[in-house]
Amino acid sequence: MKVMAQIAMVMNLDKCIGCHTCSVTCKQAWTNREGTEYMWFNNVETRPGVGYPRRWEDQVENKGGWVHKANGKLVPRQGGRLKGLANIFANPNLPEMSDYYEPWTYEYEKLLSAPKDSSALPVARPKSQMTGEHINAPEWGPNWDDDLGGSLETMQDDPVIAASGAEVKAQIENAFMFYLPRICEHCLNPTCVSVCPSGAMYKRSEDGIVLVDEDKCRGWRMCVSGCPYKKVYFNHTTGKAEKCTLCYPRLEIGEPTVCSETCVGRLRYLGVLLYDADRVGEAAATERDEDLYEAQRQILLDPRDPEVIEGALAEGVPRSYIEAAQESPIYKLIHEYQVALPLHPEYRTLPMVWYVPPLSPIVDEVTASGNDGEDGKILLTAISRMRIPLEYLASLLAGGNLAVTEKTLRRLAAMRSYMRDIHLGGEGNEEIAAAVGMTGEEIEAMYRLLAIAKYEDRYVIPNAHPEIERSLDDFRCSLDGTGGVGMGGPGFSGNKVMVELLPRRPGGTSV
Structure with missing residues (x-):
């Protein structure tokens, strides 16, 4: 018997009101940077619905998690080491950007710089934060199913309904819904760690938190496809994988995660x-x-x-x-x-x-x-x-x-x-x-x-211990902003180069 410790979380779905405060505060704390616009380490889904990214539970398509073979062994659903090496430069098992959404902003400067005597009403057109190009009206987003908003169009695509065979009535007077907050599961048997070719994904021995070593990550994105919960993301600016850290700097001083602290x-x-x-x-x-x-x-x-x-x-x-x-x-x-x-x-x-x-x-x-x-x-x-x-x-x-x-x-x-x-x-x-x-x-x-x-x-959280040695280098932030260590370093040419490195499916959009 080898006894190890794991910091874990339980969420009481009977008390979730779907306010998304946890998502917003997590976004502000962890993914409020260039290249992370589409990332939501914490998101709240309405069930029934297809989730975020779209149909993440469909492992026939996404190839996440493990498969139990007839001989009793487990292998990653996306294949073993040889198959992973064969696809290392063109991973075919990735969600498309349309399965997430293309994050956008608005041309606010057009409103500020419009002449006062102009006869035309100034308009702030939507602009992609990925490519900088103008986009049409959005057709998908991380909360498209919120409060059954998209249920009539998407309910039949919910993989859980298909797997369970449950009868779900679409009429609003007979419908049901509940909220499902999701973060990285920090699994005991994480597929993302097993399929990472560079060894950048690892599970901390002292508390079981799954993290990414940004210095080792080479952007192969095997971890993205290997995670069945689709909670590993690819930063298109740095070319690195990123994911929920369970707010480990807070846990180490005995404080709960940001999403827990701010949960209404x-x-x-x-x-x-x-x-x-x-x-x-x-x-x-x-x-x-x-x-x-x-x-x-x-x-x-x-x-x-x-x-x-x-x-x-x-x-x-x-x-x-x-x-x-x-x-x-x-x-x-x-x-x-x-x-x-x-x-x-x-x-x-x-x-x-x-x-x-x-x-x-x-x-x-x-x-x-x-x-x-x-x-x-x-x-x-x-x-x-x-x-x-x-x-x-x-x-x-x-x-x-x-x-x-x-x-x-x-x-x-x-x-x-x-x-x-x-x-x-x-x-x-x-x-x-x-x-x-x-x-x-x-x-x-x-x-x-x-x-x-x-x-x-x-929240019963122990403080970190001095016997768990860390050097000063371990506390530096490799995601410290544009031009910093985590953003490509001096002379890095920006996100447009990385967008070109994103894989494309036949007839599909880049990831």
Whole structure:
């Protein structure tokens, strides 16, 4: 048993209001530079919808993640090392720029410089930030499906609907929607790291954060196609790959990520998990997609187990990390309460950003039928008939495992019903808790964490340690602005050169 630490995140989808504050603050902190205009390390998608980039979940086309072979081995879906080397100068498995969107600005200077006595009304035409050329009206963007805005045109293209076989009604009075915030999953078995020819992608041993070494990156973009979540981007100005860093400079001083800090709904949780690194390959190679959730959950170790503590110390895990793992809200939500699920475990990357599925529409549905939407017995029996199809959530968050998804939703429904009794002056019905395999005390503890947790309960983050040595060079920023180290250095000719290096599909646009 090799014990290692991983900083992970859980998001409670029942509390996301789709305000995009997390996306905007992340954009301002990390991708507010030339060459990163189209990058959104954090984005919030409306479901059902095709996401960003468009149809990122369609791995038949995108070739992301791992494939389980008949002999039990895992290989990257885009192919092994030989195939990767054969395509190194012309990677065919990349999203087109139209799948993201061509970022634009407006010619504001035309408004400012227009003569006062002009008879014509000045116009600020849209202008591409990629090529500098004028563009027509935008036809796609990172939030095209926002609040089902594009649902009638795009809903039928949602890969999760196709994979789950769920019936989704397009009529607005029968439709459902929920928000899905997404960042890099900082996986335990990341494909992006495995397929990188230059070794620039790496996973930090002390906390599991996946990063890009900008000095080693050669812009091959294998990581972009290898990531099934499409959360690695290519900077067309620097010729380097970039991705979410989980705000590691903030984590190292005990502060949460920017997206967590500014989240209006307080739906994000950060904490440390201890896991058995020797079993990562075994878990990822689990034969059936439906069993991957449980396989991943089983490699997470009990941070209070004396044997685990001894193993962690032997592997150099700081004691503060162990103590943080013992108080981790992530471990409680995933392992103790079992209400958090991984995003698309069937990609076999063992993602470390998990989600508490949404439940809200079921209460409205039950109430509309003339019944008490908060009654425990009625609520638990109505789970399978909830407005959001159970098959859809299972295909999105549990590898298609309906039983695991229903169990999670039943626990959330039981919490709602149990706490309603208490808030109305009752003592809490233990039968409701027992019906989902929990006690009333556990239900109340889960409620405190999910509904009313304080700042220090949601973010349990250990500080970085001096024994993890870093030189001053490790703290320099290689993305320090135009002309700096990360922007090509002195004499770099700018983004137009890099645009020409972007691959093109037959009849398609550049990436």
